[in-house]
Amino acid sequence: MFIPKLFQVTDFEEIRGFVEAHAFGSIVTVHEGRPVATHLPFQFRRIGGEWTVTGHFAKANPQWTTIGGQEALVMIQGPHAYVSSSWYTHENVSTWNYQAVHLYGVARLMDEKELEEELSLLMRKYEHHRENPVLWETLSEQTKMQKNAVVGFTIRINEIQAAYKLSQNRNNADYRNIIDGLRGEGNPDSERMAALMETKRSE
Secondary structure (H helix, E strand, O other), X not given: OOOOHHHEOOOHHHHHHHHHHOXXXXXXXXXXXXXXXXXEEOEEEEEOOEEEEEEEEXXXXXXXXXXXXXXXXXXXXXXXXXXXXXXXXXXXXXXXXXXXXXXXXXXXXXXXXXXXXXXXXXXXXXXXXXXXXXXXXXXXXXXXXXXXXXXXXXXXXXEEEEEEEOOOOOOHHHHHHXXXXXXXXXXXXXXXXXXXXXXXXXX
């Protein structure tokens, strides 16, 4: 990913928090020379002293057959929004603000025990706060057999690239105008970007 230095993020804890908060992304592998991708929920966690990305494919999805020894790319995206140059105090071009993280690593398939742990952790993450949580441990054996319809994978991370393009190159007046302009757009993506920019400016 091309990342101008001003927009590059290197703080691991910040990146980890971002990935955990925006855990639905895309995994890209190569099959017979052609990139293939699937959109999935991921978990970013430490396994055996190494940082990994884990997830699972539907077994009917042939992309799982590309897992095994080759490098995979996981892409995670956060808020993004169009930024109009009409909000600047001088003439310039419009642009797009965004957050994105790319995670690279060698992928392998999970065994049955690892897959059950993966499904258990994933369900706990998204169910623990609910009044009647649906947890792996409380499912019937019949329902648990649906695990046979999915294939789990683990990616041992060897490189992380992170970019937060949040108008850091703008002066204070333009930055404030951009936030106000985004809030006036009337759409959720712009509102989320405005809130993010407000937070980052106060840090």
